[in-house]
Amino acid sequence: MRTSVLARTGFWLLIVAIVIFAIFPFYYAVISSLRSGQALFSAAVWPDSVSIANYVSVFTGQPFGRNILNSVIVAVSVVALSLFLGVTAAYALGRVSFRGRGLLLFTILSVSMFPQVAVLSGMFELVRAFGIYNSLWSLILSNMILTLPFTVWVLTTFMRELPKELEEAAFVDGASPWTVVRRIFLPLMWPAMVTTGLLAFIVAWNEFLFALTFTLSTEQRTVPVAIALLTGATQFELPWGNIMAASVTVTVPVVVLVLIFQRRIVSGLTAGAVKG
Amino acid sequence: MADVVLKKVTKRFGNVEIIHAVDLDIEDGEFVVFVGPSGCGKSTLLRLVAGLEDITDGDLFIGGRRVNAFSPKERGISMVFQSYALYPHMTVYENMAFGLELAKSSKAEIKDAVLKAADILELTPLLDRLPKQLSGGQRQRVAIGRAIVREPKVFLFDEPLSNLDAALRVQMRIEIAKLHKDMGVTMIYVTHDQVEAMTLADKIVVLNAGNVEQVGHPLQLYHNPQNLFVAGFIGSPRMNFIETAVDSASGDTVTMGLPGGGRAVAKVDGSRVRPGQKVTLGIRPEHIVLEPSESQVSGRIDVIEQLGEAYLLHVRLADGSLVTAKIAGDAPQHEGDTVTLGFDGALCHVFDEREQALPRIIETAAA
Structure with a gap:
């Protein structure tokens, strides 16, 4: 009995430690954002x-609302495009057998292992060639290099788990491949789509390097860059209060999203591995 | 409704030939069962007819049209899968309506067709349920319902009952037989279950390693198997085979010596064999009696299996081979006893060295 009490106390202490470790930085950001001046x-x-002076000044000092809108546009477009391309690619990679399929899958996976910096200059050339420098399109395009590999990979794995007979039954019922994907696979892949979509959203939302490199004007910046480039009254002042307020503002939507889809994510994360 | 004709249908996966130039005529309204051991290609052959696999070589005609390049829907077939393959996110109604919906039927037509099928299969109270809320037998019925609403020309079944328990299997077997009688539609049914094959089929196609071994009425296959494979495959427990040699042969009798001094006088056409030639004697367990007879063999009982309505004696002969006898009633013998097994020469099968049957003189007299 004594050991069980001890074990239980230790267990809860450990949990408290982990929670503090995970939550404290964010908590400190929240209370810092509410302080002003010397405090x-x-x-x-x-x-x-x-x-709330910091919050007010973040939105009045620069077009921060516009920056948030930019981030939303980029992240949502990236998620939508990644999921569309991911599902269609997953159908081809998971269901259609063709020569070099395995090689292609591993190429896709290895792309995701390139450090971002390594592709930066090449990506810059691409962006310039398309003439989309300093526009949101450049960010949508470049962010997809980060999101597509894992989207395709996870959705392919998930699609392989779906029984082949379902597809064949639909063919016998007279469905085209596109109908099979839309009417049969999409509803079944919903958990996997939510999970990968959310991960893609977080990646695109937080992406910094491409956003810094491919945009020039304040109006085209996304949130992470805008926060990093916040300036104080003088060159020598770092406006910590504003930075904290801005960080909290942009973190909250992600946290809310995760909380909303929490149960879906958990089932989605395991569903790919074990038959769901 | 339509007939199905296969002409030299061949299937290769890469360099491996799975189906070897199969010729087969299936008449309109016939119930045909493909049987064979696992891996014999029976499911592949069905999938070739369905259009789920491409035919490498040869022609497939359904209702007189060559359909090699047609999709399953254009062929006018529908199929029931072993795993049912119901769409898990759709209700029973939606599952059955899906095909018609894709065919752009009107809402009213779809409703009529689905309700009619549901009525036939007693699914009406379940129409709003999801597949996961159904039992195995109900799911099977939904799968059949989904197949019949489209009024196909040819109905394909891929081992539809193998996931059900024994009692349900018998019940569904009867329902499928009834369905075939009511709809009068051509049906092709794949199974490895002999009882399903014998009871359902108008015509059984025995497949082995991608070849058709024999096609015929169930009783024809039982009484006159053309070769050793069909003889061993049809009938349970399987036919006993004793390797022996011809003593004397004539136009209506072949006499063979059996291990341990026994002998068999088979009423078969022996004009193809000569004395001394190696042959295989086949005798079904249910045709063996425990009385001395013109044809008989002795051995020691190895194992007795009591089935209730009958018992099986596994008897070890002098040369070490095993012969099984199926006798009605309870077993009075003990393991280790010596018995004499007698059998009627008219019920014997004899196979030559190429495993082909010698024609029996008394054709299906026991039928």
């Missing part, structure tokens, strides 16, 4: 004064 430099863990 920013107090190391107190509890909020002593609450002011």
